[in-house]
Amino acid sequence: xxxxxxxxxxxxxxxxxxxxxxxxxxxxxxxxxxxxxxxxxxxxxxxxxxxxxxxxxxxxxxxxxxxxxxxxxxxxxxxxxxxxxxxxxxxxxxxxxxxxxxxxxxxxxxxxxxxxxxxxxxxxxxxxxxxxxxxxxxxxxxxxxxxxxxxxxxxxxxxxxxxxxxxxxxxxxxxxxxxxxxxxxxxxxxxxxxxxxxxxxxxxxxxxxxxxxxxxxxxxxxxxxxxxxxxxxxxxxxxxxxxxxxxxxxxxxxxxxxxxxxxxxxxxxxxxxxxxxxxxxxxxxxxxxxxxxxxxxxxxxxxxxxxxxxxxxxxxxxxxxxxxxxxxxxxxxxxxxxxxxxxxxxxxxxxxxxxxxxxxxxxxxxxxxxxxxxxxxxxxxxxxxxxxxxxxxxxxxxxxxxxxxxxxxxxxxxxxxxxxxxxxxxxxxx
Numbered sequence: 363x364x365x366x367x368x369x370x371x372x373x374x375x376x377x378x379x380x381x382x383x384x385x386x387x388x389x390x391x392x393x394x395x396x397x398x399x400x401x402x403x404x405x406x407x408x409x410x411x412x413x414x415x416x417x418x419x420x421x422x423x424x425x426x427x428x429x430x431x432x433x434x435x436x437x438x439x440x441x442x443x444x445x446x447x448x449x450x451x452x453x454x455x456x457x458x459x460x461x462x463x464x465x466x467x468x469x470x471x472x473x474x475x476x477x478x479x480x481x482x483x484x485x486x487x488x489x490x491x492x493x494x495x496x497x498x499x500x501x502x503x504x505x506x507x508x509x510x511x512x513x514x515x516x517x518x519x520x521x522x523x524x525x526x527x528x529x530x531x532x533x534x535x536x537x538x539x540x541x542x543x544x545x546x547x548x549x550x551x552x553x554x555x556x557x558x559x560x561x562x563x564x565x566x567x568x569x570x571x572x573x574x575x576x577x578x579x580x581x582x583x584x585x586x587x588x589x590x591x592x593x594x595x596x597x598x599x600x601x602x603x604x605x606x607x608x609x610x611x612x613x614x615x616x617x618x619x620x621x622x623x624x625x626x627x628x629x630x631x632x633x634x635x636x637x638x639x640x641x642x643x644x645x646x647x648x649x650x651x652x653x654x655x656x657x658x659x660x661x662x663x664x665x666x667x668x669x670x671x672x673x674x675x676x677x678x679x680x681x682x683x684x685x686x687x688x689x690x691x692x693x694x695x696x697x698x699x700x701x702x703x704x705x706x707x708x709x710x711x712x713x714x715x716x717x718x719x720x721x722x723x724x725x726x727x728x729x730x731x732x733x734x735x736x737x738x739x740x741x742x743x744x745x746x747x748x749x750x751x752x753x754x755x756x757x758x759x760x761x762x763x764x765x766x767x768x769x770x771x772x773x774x775x776x777x778x779x780x781x782x783x784x785x786x787x788x789x790x791x792x
Contacts (some may be wrong), residue, residue, distance in 0.1 A: 391419040392680045392686060396422070397432050398451030398672075405701035409691045420683050423763030426716060429453060440465040446592070448678040454487040454669045455748050457497055459618070461488070462750040466496040467674040472685050476693055481710040481740065486747040488671060496673055499689050499710035501701075503630035503668035504740040505566055505654060508637070511728060512648045513625040517546040523730055527652040533567075533595060536626070536655050540604045543625045552626045553606035553615060556767035560756055562610070562667055564763060566628055567592045569656055570665035571577060572744040575755045575785075580747075582791045585775070585782035586758060591657075593763065593774035600767055607648065616641050628654060630667040631736040638726040646725055651732040664739040666746065669710070708736060715740060751789045758784050 403426055410422055410475065425447065427435065433456055439445045440463060452460060473495050477485075484499035511521035519529065519542070530536045540551030554563050555599055568574055573588035584587065599605045606624050608614040609738050616626055620642040627633070637649065653663035673693065674684045691697050698709035699719055709715075715737040723729045750756075766777035785791065 368528075380698050390680070390683075392683050393421040393423055394449065394678075394680065394684055395423045395425060395447040396449040396451070396672075397427055397436065397447045399429050401427055401707070402451055405705045405707050406691060406697070408700060409694070409697040410541050412697075413687060413690050417683075417686065418644075420687065421544040422687060424702060427566050434466070436460065437463075447675040447677050448680065448684050449672055449674055451500075452497065452671050452673055454484065455752055456485045456673060457671055457673070458748050458750045459753065461490050461496045462674070464693065465676055467676045467678065467681055468494050469497060469498070469685065470495045472689075474774065475635055476711075479712055481743075483666065483713060483743045483745065484669065484671070484710050484757045485579070486745075487699070497641065497671035498673075498691055499709045500670050501632075502710045502740055502743070503628050503632060503666045504708060504736045504743060505570075505665040505667050506651050506739055507626050507628050507629060507654055508633065508736045508781070509626040509650050509652065510622045510624070510645075510648055511650050513543060513547060513622050515545045515548055516549075517625075517768075519543075521650070521653050522649050526650060528657045530626075530652060531532060533657055536603070537595075537599065540599065540625070544604055545646060547765075550602045550606040550618075550624045551599065552628065553608055553610065553618060553624050554599070555607050556600060558609045559760075561760060561763050563757075564592060564596060565756075566665045566667050567595070569667075569744060569746050570654060570662060572746070574746045574750065575759075576747060576791070578745065580749070580791065582782055582785055582789075585778040587764075589778055590775045593766065593778060597774055599767060620645065622648065628665075630705050631708045632668060632732070634727075635704075638724075639705075647728045649727050650730055651727060651735045653735060659704055662744055664742045664744070666743045702733075708740065751785075751791070754788060758788065771775055 367731060393684045402732055403424055413422065480499050481502045485496065488497040489494050489495065493597060508527055512520040513524060520526065529539055536551065543549055543551060550671055562671050568589055571588045571592070573583065573592065575582065575587055576586050577583045592743055599604050606618055608618060612642070619627070619637065622645070654662055654665060672679050672688055678684055693711065695711065695717070698714050700710060701707040702714065702717065721731050723731050762771065762777040762781040765771045766774055771777040
């Protein structure tokens, strides 16, 4: 072998070792499967296209399923030990269940550089009891109060955000305004069915008071005074026919929001994207957003509903490539802001909250820079932990809250006391 050839080989080896040392490894050509729903694909298509250009050796195959199908299929795959995707999108409400099942990969070390940069309220659902992390938080669900400007005007009330915020300072104020609006227009203050729903508004109003299913020690508190107060409040509105009794996410619910049959709806930022893109796309300029009313003076004007995460499964044959994909997209402010712009997908990466994009006026909301309301709410979301038992606890709660709404339980306290007793029996919680 000639001297020049030996020198070229030596140079190649040195350069190769340098690349490996710099990047940690050389990624082999691979195909990664990810299960998530249509919302992810719609929001992330440009980012995934860029990833394929920058990482031609990694092909991402998306399987688009409904959220319920993602969870059902993942349970079946984990049980069978076959057909498990490399990555999966999981709502925070379901994440802890899969953490407890042991089917997700520990990414504590990989995610550590971003830990303090992520919405801190997202971490309880992503951790096990030892504090290990099994998901990258993607989006959060800060809550504010959407309202219909035209309905307020029909009732003879001011409709600009500053005036509406003052009118609806407390939940008692909202009750009084609801009576005015019902008398003047026959319209409802917000939608909350008595049956056939998961009562997420009830949960949202509890979350605002840090009064969820469990406390920070894991003890059951669904029957706490704050939870009882919240259900009593809804009960008062049901009894006076101030709430639209139509289940959420049904044709009647969509039609009511589109037609202005409700004056307000407390909900997360992602509802805004649904409103302007398809639920009420023709009602441009008729909507506004204000912070939540408070339960008492000095109370928090924030809550949360929803939010998603992405996990690598323990069964993935190329976890390193999967992490490269996650890091490439979900730590990139530009991609996350574009997803926010496209679908009102509120990033959990806190650096995005101060982007100038947040201050842009939006025609659909009457020229209001409504995103600012949600970024301020995101900074003060009270603590909440779904726990691995959330879906069982929620299903039990539904039975007793429905019974109360229908008049089959005499009081909110009785309904929640019975719910708590059954939850304790079925979950073993204190």
